[in-house]
Amino acid sequence: MAATGQITARPRPSVAPATGGAASARAAMMLRVACALVVFGVWEAVSRSGLFYGEVVPSLLSIAKAFGRLLVDPVFWKNLQVTALETIASLAIGAAAGVVTGIVLGANTFLMRAFEPYIYYLSPTPRIILFPVMIMWFGVGPTSKVALGALSAFFAVALSTAAGMRQIDKILIRVGHSFRATTWQMATKIYLPAMRIPILNGIRLGMGTAIITVLLAETKLSNQGLGYLIMQIYTRFDMPGLYALLIIVFIIAGACNALIGRLAKEQA
């Protein structure tokens, strides 16, 4: 037993992954597609078997039809627009505040020591528990969602920016001083560009939590937005419509994430 364990644990020759790179990428892709097909197949089989009550597992065809219906429905587009604007606004506010806070904390060891614990312990707290407070402050409309989304984006961006600040190559700062850069020039021409990758990563994380928070808040209490629409469809028990809408939300979130991810990669 021990002997075979040793043999399998021995590292493979380093040429193996290199030569198998393209082939293994293709194999991974095939496995991924196969997995999706299996899930679809099982889903369809379960749906047709009638094992579940009513339309809990609707057929793929009915989901596709609902998908088509949604895409031509002006109500869907209006609600999508509301959620998109809420998310963009909360990300803009949260990221701007987060970058500034991150820079201040990253630049000042004393302030960092004083405030870092707050950020660390508050950041994993689910923001949704503050939703009732936001409703009281900002009302049922979009403002309360934006406030909550901004709060959740803020922490991710601030933490990532502060970390990026500490990783800056010190020599670049000395170069800036040697050319007598003003504080503003130091910030815009050295600190920000030097931290563009951690900042973009923070914004990507922040966007993720902002989308989650905004949607979640919309499902709780609101009169517009995709989260509201999801609850509307749910109360009508339109299961194909519900699944179609979930797929759309999934695609939008994935696309946004990929976009910022690509931006970060281009900058690297």
Place this chain on the structure above:
Amino acid sequence: MTSDSTIARPTAEPAMVIDDVVKRFGRGAEIVTAVDHVSFNVAQGEFVSVIGPSGCGKSTLFNIIGGLLGDYEGSVMIGDERISAPHPEVGMVFQEESTFPWRTVIENVAFPLELQGVAKSERMDRAHHFIDMVGLASFEKNYPSQLSGGMRQRVSIARTLVSQPKILLMDEPFAALDEQTRLLLGDKITQIQQQLNQTTLLITHNLTEAVQLSDRIVVMTYRPGKVKRIVNIDLPRPRTSDVVGSDAFGHYVAEIWNDLREEASRGMADSEAAASRRSAHG
């Protein structure tokens, strides 16, 4: 050979006067004197090197003259001004890799002009001129990551020259490069220095480099860093790296090494003693 001289060449007005500079670090019993009563002048258009073993306070002196270390005793004067912050007339080139990775070569070189608010077309023209001078004209649109270490240091030098400082202050700019590249870049530096009549102060621990490039060499002692001797290098100009093979060059190297060896040995003995203390405790 006329080697001992603390007076600058009488023909030229001193561009910089370093007078009785002292810098101590730490406090109480832990106090360390890094720079100890250092005085010398740098004449207009002159190339002066400061040479010494590690721990002779060269880098501290570099930071004081560059204005990055404002708190010191004595004075470093440019005209009537005592340096206590980075001075517009002093251009610094650092030992470390210091190009901005997110800027192309020409954007890197134009950086100081950008800070001064020079119009874009003018700063590109001026940057182009100095990139050409360091021999990187065909790499203007490249990013530093696409260049070799020697090319990146030339970008840094062009970036410093573009603001046309009265005094070029360099801290071992070629320390990370191999010997051949270093000799060839030395030629480039000599050529540029002659072309611009650029007053230059080079901090180095490389003897060949110092003799190859300098008009005068300030030899520093190991801790505390004092001026041990100032040597005039009367090698003909224009000079190229061919000079390295000449008898006169060999004499200068031998002579300065004589002084330096003593200091370097003290430095080595010190660091070995520290190492054995550490291993005895550990």
